[in-house]
Amino acid sequence: MMKKIVLMSFAAILVMSCGDSKKEESTQPEIDYSTAPKEDSEASTSAPATNNHIVLKAGDDMRYDKSEFTVKAGEEVTLILMNAGEMSKEGMGHNFILLKPGSDASAFANTAASAKATDYIPTELQSEIIAHTKLLGGKENDQIKFTLEEGTYDFLCSFPGHFATMNGKIKAVK
C-alpha cells in the first residue's frame, strides 16, 4: 500500500517538473533568434568590407595568390608585391601593373611582352598606367602607394606569357 502511494506522488512530481522546464525552454530561444541575425545582415549590406593595405604574393607557379580586392575610394592604398618564388628575374619575373579604366589589359600585355629593355613596362603605354611595382625576382619585394576614385581597375603581371594567369581587379568603393 505505502509503496504505491509513494510511487504515484513521485510520478506526479516528475510530470509537474517536466511541465515547468518546458515552459522555460520555449520562451528563451524566441528572444535570441528574433534579434541577433537581423543586425548582421544590416551591417553587411550597408558597408562592404574594404582594406587599403594589400599584400599580394606571386610565385613560380605563375600566379598571384589573390585576384580581387576592394579598397576605400579617395584614401591612399599601400600595396606590397612579394615574389615568394625561387627563380630569377630573367626566368620568372613578376610585377604588378594597375591600369586606368578603359584600357585593354590583354592588349597592354601583348605590347609589354616586347619591352624587355624597360622591364616590360612599355614606354608608349605609360599613360595607361596608374601605378606599378618593379620587376621582381625570387624572394624580392616592392611596395607602392596610390589613391583611386570610385570604380573598377584591372591589374596584371606584364612578364611575357604571364597575363593569362596573372591578372585581377581592384574595386574602389565609397
Ligand SMILES: [Cu+2]
Ligand atoms: Cu608574372
